[in-house]
Amino acid sequence: MTTPDSASSPRYSRIAGTGSFLPPRRLTNATLAAELAAQGVETSDDWIVERTGIRARHFVDAGVNASDLAVQAARHAIEAAGCAATDIDLIIVATSTPDMVFPSTACIVQHKLGVAGCPAFxxxxxxxGFVYALTVADSMIRTGAANRALVIGAEVFSRxxxxxxxxxxxxxGDGAGAVVLEASATPGILASDLHADGKHVGILCVPGTVSGGQVLGDPLLKMDGQAVFKLAVGVLEQAARATLEKAGRTDADIDWLIPHQANIRIMQGTAKRLKLPLEKLVVTVDQHGNTSAASIPLALDSAVRSGKIRRGDTLMLEGVGGGFTWGAVLLDF
Structure with missing residues (x-):
């Protein structure tokens, strides 16, 4: 960790290491289609690929929770960063599928990593979620509230x-991705842009809750796919351009675009609007499906470990999700 020399020196945050984890159970479209057919639901590999670009996804087994995936991804990121779990002084877990109502999955992850004392939420x-969490961690590091943060996206959407x-x-699909974000005298995260518009709550939601020991409402995911698609491409471009402007950069400075892995058509549409060749688009949706808050760090770690992304590359991370929330982060890796 290259920290500022004095309290008056500029203070930034940089990604020191990445990690990810996918549960072993992998379902191809053909396998999933066969399982659905047994329940009277018809679909096919061609139908899924044509509309989404997805060919496979991973599902957890019974008894495996978001924290279990998060811990594995965290350990890989910590190892890549060359530090120890005890060096972490902030843990943020982005998730919509927590282990419990409370405590937070982050506190459970903290315990499983064998550390204590640092803030975890x-x-x-x-x-x-991951774009939001990365922005929060960057802000806390810049202000001196933390020196080394573990930022995780972990989901078990199959539930x-x-x-x-x-x-x-x-x-x-299910999975987890993580980064270790460290204080640095050299800029890493350059700018971010976050937004939400609650009037679109109904187009993507799980309209259920727990009350008196009963589930109220519907605890399963509901989505208006066309409405999400129409909103997503436009707001992702706006967030990306706002982030570039804040950083004093242009489209041409982006080496890799790592969007939320929801739908290949949304991803390609965003790349085209930013005038980026599709070769600069990091794609894992075909093998992971949509892993919600885990999708960006999963894609990032995959590209780093394959050698595609290298130190010094400029990355644009962007996500859009239920809420309706959206945002982008520009960083020098």
Whole structure:
């Protein structure tokens, strides 16, 4: 960690290491289609690929929770950063599928990592969660509230899917991704831009809650796919351009675009609006499906470990999700 020399020196945050974890159970479209057919729901590999670009996803087994995935991703990120879990002084977990109502999944992760004392909390912005969490961690490091943060996106969306609704159940998967964000004298995270508009709550939601030991409402995911699509491409471009302007950069400075992995058409549409060749688009949606808050850090770690992303590259991360939330982060890796 290259920290500022004095209290008066500029203070920034940089990603020191990345990590990810996918549960072992992998379902191809053909496998999922066969399982759905047994329940009277018809779909096919061609139907799914044509509309989404998804070919496979991973589901957890019974008894495996978001914290279990998060811990594995965190350990990989900590190892890549060359530090120890005890060096972490802030833990933020972005998730919409926590282990419990409370305590936070972050506190559970903290305990499983064998550390204690540092602040740990969850952040709920659905598929934009990792972008939100990274921005919060960057702000805390810049102000001196933390020196080394563990930022995780972890989801078990298979637990909240309606497997009678072929328009949604084929889209999502489980997984976790993480980064270690460190204080640095050299800029890493350059700028971010976050937004939300609650009037769109109904187009993507899980309209259920727990009260008196009973589930009130519907505890399964509901989505108006066309409405989400129409909003997503436009707001993602706006957030990306606002972030570039804040950083004093242009489209041409982006080496890699890492969007939320929801739908290949949304992702490609955003890249085209930013005048980026599709070769600069990091794509894992075909193998992971939509893993909500985990999708960006999963894609980031995949590209880093494959050698595609290298130190010094400029990355644009962007997400859009239920809420309706959206945002972008520009960083020098």
């Amino acid at each position: 969850d952040l709920q912005a659905v598929c934009s 909240i899917l309606d497997f009678k609704d072929r328009t949604t159940c084929v889209l999502f």
